[in-house]
Amino acid sequence: MSWADLIVLLMVVLVLATAFATLFLRNLLGAAVATTLVSLAVSVFYVILRAPDVALTEAAVGAGLSGLLLALAAKRLGLWHIEVQEAGLDERGDDPC
């Protein structure tokens, strides 16, 4: 097993887990964040395949812009809310929403 195999295995796990998370998360902001993680793993794939220019574009568009665009669109449509009261795991504060 060479180092490239190990990274490919890791990134396959990352892509699959985050892609399924994108499908199954009920909260759309969480799904947008998961999309940026998918593009992280895909950009590492491009580096393994020795295509630094494609990896550069994927990193720029996927990590920076697409997550932002999706979150902005979801916010504009009023489709998400942040579960403030669940963020503290053990102790709940007053619900400000």
Add this chain to the structure above:
Amino acid sequence: MSNATPKAAGHIDRHPSTESGLTLLVMVAIVWLLLTGSLAIQELVAGVLVTLAVTLIAYPRSGILGGVRWSFALPWYILVYLWVFTLALFKSNFDVARRVLTPSLPIRPGIVQVRTNLTSALGRMLLANSITLTPGTLTIDVENDLLTIHWIDCPPDIDLDTATAAIATDFEVALRRFVR
């Protein structure tokens, strides 16, 4: 210019000045030198052009970079600050390692406030960054001259002055030498 006394306590002057433009110019030049990593003549010519262009474009928004005390010892002061900062970074990481690896998880978080004497936006940004990376503290908010800080191991009844002495004083002494 930005030497005028601030109106309210903690008021920040964000208008661009010659001095903030100079800071911007130096920073852009350093970034260009690091990114190209060569001193060949064509790189330097291109670097001068790019640096001037970027500085001219970004000058109207450069007000937050004001407040550097220019002197010949500036690089030395920055090095001293980096040394203090590196020591704190190492200390904080061993602190984090100890807390994470202890099975009983010895934390007792709390939120405290700290007052700063720095008057420029750049100085406060550097102070907040340093506090975030030092042992057990995380800057949550900077509002005028009050910093709200999440402290991972907060003593029970702590007031503002004690918290300031414990968290911010070391960095302020190092920072005030080269930034207002």
Add this chain to the structure above:
Amino acid sequence: MINILGSLFILVGALFCFLGALGLMRMPDVYNRIQTGTKAVTLGVLFTLLGVGFLHPDWWAKLIAIGGFLLMTNPVGSSVIARALYKAGVQPWRAEGDR
């Protein structure tokens, strides 16, 4: 020899990254997770950059640029997340003794 030194630095950096991720798993609330995550991972990246600098000494300029950018942006990012949560009303977790 210099290869072994660089590899050791990379290993130390990887260990600090691991500690940060472990803290992310173990801590009880989101502010403590931000704390352990940011600090340990920042030093981990710096050690990795140092190790790669030992392996390839001619890359030092770009490595310093990456390190400087990360050192400036990483704390700002975590502070902004913490501030957004604080403004949105997430209460920090308190230990059993001092409610």
Add this chain to the structure above:
Amino acid sequence: MTLAQGIQFLALFVFAAATLLGLLRFLLGPATPDRLVATDTLTVVATSILVFMAAFLDSALYLDVALVYGVLAFVGVIALARIIETGHK
């Protein structure tokens, strides 16, 4: 395999463990803020993996990927945090 290569391989395994722990926090994270924090940590770990891979692949071109990735992931996280800050009402 020389000793240096062995140490680098070990470091790769530790990086993989860190990534998996961050991923676990992302999947388990009870709420969106936890996922955002896990993403912030994972991007920085991925930046160091990219720098490490540049050393493996022996070419400074890949350092640019790490640089751009680090900077733009930071911008994305900041923008998402700003949306949370202004949009929770």
